[in-house]
Amino acid sequence: MGKVNKPQIFSNEFCQKFDIQFPIIQAPMAGGGSCPKLVSAVGNNGAIGFLAAGYLSADDLEKQIIETKKLTKKPFGVNLFIIDREKLIKAKKPANIINIEKELGFHKNSLYSEVILDEEIEKKLDIIIKHNIQFVSFTFGLPDKKYLDMLKQSSTYLIGTATNIIEAKLIENSKLDAIVAQGVEAGGHRGSFLNHKINDEIGLISLLEELTGNLNLPIIASGGIVSGKSILAAKILGAKACQIGTAFLLTEESGISLKYKEALLNCHAHETILTDKVSGKKARGKINTLISELETKKGTKFKFPVQNFFTKELRGFANKNNLDEYLSLWCGQSVWKIKKIKSVANLIEDLNNEFNEALALNKKN
Numbered sequence: 001m002g003k004v005n006k007p008q009i010f011s012n013e014f015c016q017k018f019d020i021q022f023p024i025i026q027a028p029m030a031g032g033g034s035c036p037k038l039v040s041a042v043g044n045n046g047a048i049g050f051l052a053a054g055y056l057s058a059d060d061l062e063k064q065i066i067e068t069k070k071l072t073k074k075p076f077g078v079n080l081f082i083i084d085r086e087k088l089i090k091a092k093k094p095a096n097i098i099n100i101e102k103e104l105g106f107h108k109n110s111l112y113s114e115v116i117l118d119e120e121i122e123k124k125l126d127i128i129i130k131h132n133i134q135f136v137s138f139t140f141g142l143p144d145k146k147y148l149d150m151l152k153q154s155s156t157y158l159i160g161t162a163t164n165i166i167e168a169k170l171i172e173n174s175k176l177d178a179i180v181a182q183g184v185e186a187g188g189h190r191g192s193f194l195n196h197k198i199n200d201e202i203g204l205i206s207l208l209e210e211l212t213g214n215l216n217l218p219i220i221a222s223g224g225i226v227s228g229k230s231i232l233a234a235k236i237l238g239a240k241a242c243q244i245g246t247a248f249l250l251t252e253e254s255g256i257s258l259k260y261k262e263a264l265l266n267c268h269a270h271e272t273i274l275t276d277k278v279s280g281k282k283a284r285g286k287i288n289t290l291i292s293e294l295e296t297k298k299g300t301k302f303k304f305p306v307q308n309f310f311t312k313e314l315r316g317f318a319n320k321n322n323l324d325e326y327l328s329l330w331c332g333q334s335v336w337k338i339k340k341i342k343s344v345a346n347l348i349e350d351l352n353n354e355f356n357e358a359l360a361l362n363k364k365n
Contacts, residue, residue, distance in 0.1 A: 014218060014240045018075065018134070018157075021046025022348060024231075025220060027245030028079030028137065029188060029330075030054035035255030036068040038248065041344035043074030048135065054081035058123035065131050077135030077159075078128055081119050082143055082193070083305060091115060093310050096299030100290070104326065106317050115309050121147065129154045137161065140281075141193035142174050159220065161191035163200035165210050170194075172217050179215065180243055181207045183223025187246045187332035189283040189304075190274070200282070201274070205237065212238030224334040228354025232362065246332040247351075252343045261341055263288075263324040268336045278315075278328050280307030286335070289325035290318070 014023045024047035028034050031052075039049030051068065053061045061078070068076060101107035125147055128136060136151055137159035151158055152175075160171030161180045171179050182191045183204025192200035202210075204223040211219050221234035222243035231242050248254060250261055267286045276282045277294035281304035285291065294311075301307055311328075318326035342350070 012240060018048070020048060020074075022352065023241035024048070024348065024351065025077075025241055025243040026050055026248045027188075027222065027243045028052035028054075028077070028139075029245055029249060029254075030056075030079075030081070031328075031330075032255040033249050034079075035253075036064050036071055038251065038253040038255060038344065039068050039076050040071030040074075041251075041253045042248065042348075043072045043076050045345050045348045047348060048075070048077060050077040050079050050135070050137065052079050053124055054079065054119070054139070058120040058127060061124055062127045062131070065127065065133065069131070075134035077137060077157075078124075078133050079137045079139060080121065080124060080143070082121070082138050082141035083119055091302065091306065091310075092300070094299035094301065094307075096294055096297040097310055097314060099297065099299075100293055100326070101314055101317075104314070104317065104323070115306055125150060128156070135159065137180065139189070139191045142171065142176075145174075148174065148176070162211070163190055163192040164194075164198060164202055164207070165214060166198060167192065167194055168211050168215055172215050176217070178218040178220055178240070179211065180220045180222050181211050181239070183207050183221075184274070185224030185284075185333040186222055187249075187272070187284050187335070188330040189279065189281055192282075204234075208234065208237040208239060224332050226332070226334045226337050228351045228356070229358045230334070231351060231355050232358045246335050247338060247347060248344070249331065250335075250338050250341055251347055252341060257319060257322070257327075259322045259324045260319075260327055260329060263327070263329050264331050264335050265338065265340070267329075267331060269333045272331060272333050272335065276304075276307075277301060278308070278311055280304035283328070283330055284332060286329035286331055288327070288329060290314070290327065 026042040026049045028050035034052040042049035051064050135157045139161050158176040159178045160176045162168035163182050168179050184201040190200050218240040220241045220243050221239035225242050225244050226247040234242050271287050272284050273287050274282050274284050275291050280302050
């Protein structure tokens with residue numbers, strides 16, 4: 001698709017710096033949402049797409065990068081999970097997960113599992129540098145300084161994720177290039193990485209005002225943004241760009257199943273919840289049978305990513321058999337605003353039109 005030949009969403013230094021049409025970033029969505037087809041479509045329509053390297057092996061990440069480059073000549077980014085490397089854990093699967101598996105008729109009677117968890121950060125960084133990826137963002141923390149230095153030497157634009165001012169200041173002090181301000185409205189996992197006693201459930205409006213008022217780095221707004229109106233609101237509060245997840249998840253090009261998409265089209269704001277029972281870390285999604293049973297039935301809960309490993313087989317079975325009540329239906333609070341599945345091109349055009357309508361109305365009033 002060619003560029004949108006209409007007045008466009010505010011052009012600023014962020015757009016000019018990267019030669020993009022819109023200051024919009026498609027949020028990296030691990031687990032299949034951020035596929036090459038989606039990422040390339042976002043880039044081809046004037047915004048920035050992101051692959052999600054979380055849960056992928058280094059080899060699979062490289063395959064996705066190569067495939068994305070076949071579909072677009074535009075720059076795109078890769079998001080990395082920063083989690084402690086676990087070698088080998090022998091742990092007992094929680095009873096509540098076993099009971100759900102038995103209810104669905106596929107439990108394999110294996111009480112103990114050997115869990116090997118390794119995000120292969122070094123290998124992934126080598127691949128990112130090898131393929132000249134322009135943007136890299138981090139979730140759940142910051143990598144060691146030696147890795148940051150490697151990326152800076154290759155002129156990669158580095159983005160951290162913060163859920164409060166303390167995390168944001170750590171990112172700024174680490175000399176990254178920008179900060180995603182993740183409001184509590186956001187779908188999927190909270191990007192928090194400090195002591196769990198520090199509040200990571202701050203609304204986007206409060207978080208944006210605090211970060212833009214106290215930091216020098218560009219702030220990227222994230223959480224509950226699905227319309228041009230909300231993009232304008234973020235701009236007024238000082239955001240240089242917006243990171244959007246749920247709206248892109250509900251496009252024709254995203255990698256999630258049709259059953260997942262249909263479930264989100266019938267979701268209201270009050271039907272989303274923050275839960276740590278699915279993965280071991282707080283994440284926002286639509287309440288369904290899986291979440292309800294894990295929340296109410298007793299069972300050991302491991303920290304992320306071990307808990308996520310234990311529910312993976314169950315969620316995979318649900319996906320294969322179109323059982324949306326047992327999927328992890330991650331989505332943001334503003335999912336209720338999305339009424340139909342559309343193409344990336346139509347979504348971005350609609351965001352642009354809504355922004356301009358809201359801007360004109362704001363000036364009129």
